[in-house]
Amino acid sequence: MRADLLNSILNELNGTSADIEASGVISTDGLMMASQLPAGMDEDRVGAMSAAMLSLGDRTAQELARGHLEQVLVKGNKGYVLMTHAGSEAVVTVLAKPNAKLGLIFLDVKRAAEQISKLV
Amino acid sequence: MPDVDFVSLTAYAKQFSGLTPEYEGLLQEIGPQVKPLLMEVTESFYGVLQSIDKTKPFIDGKVESLKKTHLHWMETMFTGPYDEKYTAWMYKVGDVHVKVRLPVEFMAGGITIIGNTLHPIIAGLCGTDHGRCVKLASAINAMLGFSLMVMQESYQASSLAAELEKFLAITGMSRTLFDNLARAYK
Numbered sequence: 001m002r003a004d005l006l007n008s009i010l011n012e013l014n015g016t017s018a019d020i021e022a023s024g025v026i027s028t029d030g031l032m033m034a035s036q037l038p039a040g041m042d043e044d045r046v047g048a049m050s051a052a053m054l055s056l057g058d059r060t061a062q063e064l065a066r067g068h069l070e071q072v073l074v075k076g077n078k079g080y081v082l083m084t085h086a087g088s089e090a091v092v093t094v095l096a097k098p099n100a101k102l103g104l105i106f107l108d109v110k111r112a113a114e115q116i117s118k119l120v
Numbered sequence: 121m122p123d124v125d126f127v128s129l130t131a132y133a134k135q136f137s138g139l140t141p142e143y144e145g146l147l148q149e150i151g152p153q154v155k156p157l158l159m160e161v162t163e164s165f166y167g168v169l170q171s172i173d174k175t176k177p178f179i180d181g182k183v184e185s186l187k188k189t190h191l192h193w194m195e196t197m198f199t200g201p202y203d204e205k206y207t208a209w210m211y212k213v214g215d216v217h218v219k220v221r222l223p224v225e226f227m228a229g230g231i232t233i234i235g236n237t238l239h240p241i242i243a244g245l246c247g248t249d250h251g252r253c254v255k256l257a258s259a260i261n262a263m264l265g266f267s268l269m270v271m272q273e274s275y276q277a278s279s280l281a282a283e284l285e286k287f288l289a290i291t292g293m294s295r296t297l298f299d300n301l302a303r304a305y306k
Contacts, residue, residue, distance in 0.1 A: 030300035044304035051297050059292040 005119055006034035013112040019100030025116055026050050026091045033090065050093040054083045084109050087117030124211060126204035129270060133207065137265035144202050146259045150245065151198035157241050158194040162187050164237040178222055197263050210267050214274030218282055224275060231268045235260065
């Protein structure tokens, strides 16, 4: 039931922009709770890596006096990975294309994260 | 301390060090003769450690209590039993060495000092029986090697555990997250 609701939020999120290629909701312990990933992408790795990045981001923000962490953005030549807290227990990870309009994606992800935080 | 199969570790370390039942028997057999001389080994051991600049700070102020433990260990080497309980004890020693931040070379160095002191003592007890002397020397080497191997095993495990704890504290990762991450990349 909860997985269905999470999946429907992810579906909606992926539909908001053609630049979003994949998304997932992950527990802060690194376990995938729901995902819309391309075939061949390892759920366990995406989950654990996203949670690890967010954890390190938390520490970095804290150590470098940047306040409470909101998101971690990784940019590669093949696109972006955006990790955002969805409450204290979950992470939303979004994979986006290299030419994605990040401003819009940030807004959509923020909205989705708020919805997800109410479910987890 | 992590879950360790001390029965298997005992068998493995004995196989590696060559501590056979024959050698165990020899050590126990010579035990009553060696026991009165072991204090000499302990005194020599701490004498050498106190003469080395790097080791001295680790033992200053506690030499007398350390000597008691050391002597008890020396005696156990000549009484046995050389079983999983002994292995668990040696494992604990390696773990403690990490906790008090002793450099890894202290264990191999310490065993070498003990061997250097024990061998002349054993030679003195053998008289002209060279065959027995060689066997006893081999038995002592096997016993010391066995003990060192177990200590180093736990030293390595404890060092890794300590490093991991530090890594988790620095990154803010939970142990569960680290385990999940490691599992994902198995």
